[in-house]
Amino acid sequence: MKIFVSYSRHDSARVNTLQADLVVLGHEVWFDRELTGGQAWWDEILRQIRECELFVFALSPRSLESPACDREWRYAAALGKGVLPILIEGDLSVGLFPPQLAGLQYIDYREQTKQAALKLSRAVEKIGVAGPLPQPLPPPPDVPLSYLGGLRETIHTAQALSFPEQSALVIKLRHALHEERDSKEVHDLIRQFLDRDDILARVADELKQLQTEGRSGPAAADPTADRAGLAAEPSPPTPAADPAPAKSASRWFTHKFAWAAGAALLLSVLVSMCSEPTTTEPTTTAPTTNGTSSPPGAPATNPAPASPAPTSGLGSEQKKQIAKDIDQLLKETQ
Amino acid sequence: MTGDSYRLRGLRITRLGVVTAWLAVLSPSVVQAQAAVGAEGADQVDVDFENALARLHQAAQAGHLAARDKLAALAHQGIPAAQFRLGQLHYESQAGAGGDRGLAEAIAWWLKASSNGYGRASMALANLYDHGEAGVAADAERALHYYELTVVQGWVNPTSQTRLARALLRNGQGKDCTRIGNLLRAASATGFPEALQLLNSDAGYKALCGP
Numbered sequence: 397m398k399i400f401v402s403y404s405r406h407d408s409a410r411v412n413t414l415q416a417d418l419v420v421l422g423h424e425v426w427f428d429r430e431l432t433g434g435q436a437w438w439d440e441i442l443r444q445i446r447e448c449e450l451f452v453f454a455l456s457p458r459s460l461e462s463p464a465c466d467r468e469w470r471y472a473a474a475l476g477k478g479v480l481p482i483l484i485e486g487d488l489s490v491g492l493f494p495p496q497l498a499g500l501q502y503i504d505y506r507e508q509t510k511q512a513a514l515k516l517s518r519a520v521e522k523i524g525v526a527g528p529l530p531q532p533l534p535p536p537p538d539v540p541l542s543y544l545g546g547l548r549e550t551i552h553t554a555q556a557l558s559f560p561e562q563s564a565l566v567i568k569l570r571h572a573l574h575e576e577r578d579s580k581e582v583h584d585l586i587r588q589f590l591d592r593d594d595i596l597a598r599v600a601d602e603l604k605q606l607q608t609e610g611r612s613g614p615a616a617a618d619p620t621a622d623r624a625g626l627a628a629e630p631s632p633p634t635p636a637a638d639p640a641p642a643k644s645a646s647r648w649f650t651h652k653f654a655w656a657a658g659a660a661l662l663l664s665v666l667v668s669m670c671s672e673p674t675t676t677e678p679t680t681t682a683p684t685t686n687g688t689s690s691p692p693g694a695p696a697t698n699p700a701p702a703s704p705a706p707t708s709g710l711g712s713e714q715k716k717q718i719a720k721d722i723d724q725l726l727k728e729t730q
Numbered sequence: 731m732t733g734d735s736y737r738l739r740g741l742r743i744t745r746l747g748v749v750t751a752w753l754a755v756l757s758p759s760v761v762q763a764q765a766a767v768g769a770e771g772a773d774q775v776d777v778d779f780e781n782a783l784a785r786l787h788q789a790a791q792a793g794h795l796a797a798r799d800k801l802a803a804l805a806h807q808g809i810p811a812a813q814f815r816l817g818q819l820h821y822e823s824q825a826g827a828g829g830d831r832g833l834a835e836a837i838a839w840w841l842k843a844s845s846n847g848y849g850r851a852s853m854a855l856a857n858l859y860d861h862g863e864a865g866v867a868a869d870a871e872r873a874l875h876y877y878e879l880t881v882v883q884g885w886v887n888p889t890s891q892t893r894l895a896r897a898l899l900r901n902g903q904g905k906d907c908t909r910i911g912n913l914l915r916a917a918s919a920t921g922f923p924e925a926l927q928l929l930n931s932d933a934g935y936k937a938l939c940g941p
Contacts, residue, residue: 559846559847560844560845560846560847563847563879563882563883564879566882567875567878567879567882570878598882598883598884599882602882710779710809712775715775715776715778715779716775716778716779718779718782718804718809719778719779719781719782721800722782722783722785722786722800723782723785725786725796725797725800726785726786726789726797728796729789729794729796729797
């Protein structure tokens with residue numbers, strides 16, 4: 397019998413044993429061992445589900461939380477495949493199962509004994525071969541975000557990524573971090589994303605925060621998590637340990653430094669004299685447009701953003717000119 | 731002290747040395763202060779620009795056609811703040827003539843502004859999908875997407891932080907308790923009631939993440 401096994405990558409060791417036992421029982425087992433991703437790989441998984449005769453869901457706390465597993469077993473159920481839940485790890489209450497799964501008899505395979513293997517064999521035979529596929533086929537589920545091929549392609553594209561494109565990638569990576577299958581790959585992608593030449597400062601800040609969250613959150617348990625972080629900051633250069641040269645050079649240093657400091661001071665005074673004066677007019681606040689006619693964003697009631705909003709690459713002079721034009725227009729209309 | 735110099739642990743320090751040491755301490759501060767003034771100046775330009783658009787929006791709201799045309803022209807030039815304001819104007823007009831068309835136009839302009847990186851527009855879209863309206867079905871997943879975008883785009887304030895936290899809790903991402911907690915604590919620190927309520931009520935943050 398051709399069996400598809402849906403599982404969480406965190407349970408690989410136990411799934412390998414389960415697969416070996418199923419093969420010994422005379423079945424052909426398929427499960428995705430590859431770490432590649434993307435639509436093509438997801439399509440292959442869905443094809444394998446369509447072609448399998450029995451769908452095995454390797455139950456564990458991780459697999460129950462996995463959106464990829466969730467989509468796989470629901471698709472199999474929609475196709476009319478026999479679904480056999482096999483508990484491989486953890487103490488799971490049936491009450492916590494999704495309703496459709498809770499109605500199915502599951503095999504406890506946590507203790508992979510001979511007795512458990514016999515139960516497994518009987519359960520597989522009992523479910524039997526699935527009937528023909530329904531026509532029309534149910535709609536295929538979308539590729540889970542944790543299947544990162546698309547993200548990888550975008551991150552490695554030679555073309556410059558705009559701010560919206562970079563922002564969208566950050567959001568996808570954040571969601572992908574929640575999908576446990578590829579947490580290490582997500583961290584790798586974040587690091588590669590940070591290496592891009594065109595990475596924008598705000599996006600880089602978000603990515604670094606993601607890395608920190610990843611390390612302090614659930615991914616911290618992952619032994620590979622350390623590799624996923626930023627490279628360690630280089631330690632600051634240590635001052636000369638030998639005091640003697642410093643002492644003998646102190647007089648020279650004092651005089652040279654006096655000139656340097658004086659020059660720096662003079663320069664800063666000059667810069668301040670040459671710079672454009674800052675306005676002393678009180679800042680008017682944006683008029684509120686809240687109330688019943690306000691959009692749900694109620695933006696005017698919000699405090700100012702932490703950083704200025706982008707204005708499509710307008711320079712300061714252009715903004716000043718536009719503001720001036722607006723004021724001129726408003727004067728004329730009054 | 732001897733003549734114009736001091737002695738400290740065997741190191742001869744001249745008065746010139748003392749003066750230059752002070753200069754050394756002061757000059758970086760002066761340079762930093764100068765840099766801060768420069769940055770503040772740039773921020774001030776942005777504030778003035780935003781305020782000018784807000785006044786234009788207000789005039790357009792009041793029915794000044796020239797103001798409306800100017801706002802539309804700026805939006806068509808691709809200026810995200812103007813796109814957002816024009817969207818808002820359409821949104822406000824839906825109660826009057828135009829009806830649903832006003833909402834559709836509003837969404838179209840907010841989408842443009844949002845895709846140009848304007849966080850306030852993303853926030854407006856997020857709230858729209860969060861609550862739903864006549865003609866727009868509530869969509870939790872989409873709302874979460876736009877709340878995330880709002881924060882990524884730099885529109886960070888107690889409202890956006892709290893709404894994002896709430897959307898994350900609602901979308902079953904309670905396991906990301908560290909992030910949700912950080913968002914709510916940051917918003918609560920400003921005394922924002924919605925954040926305090928979500929952080930402290932038994933049905934909010936505690937229900938998913940514990941006390």
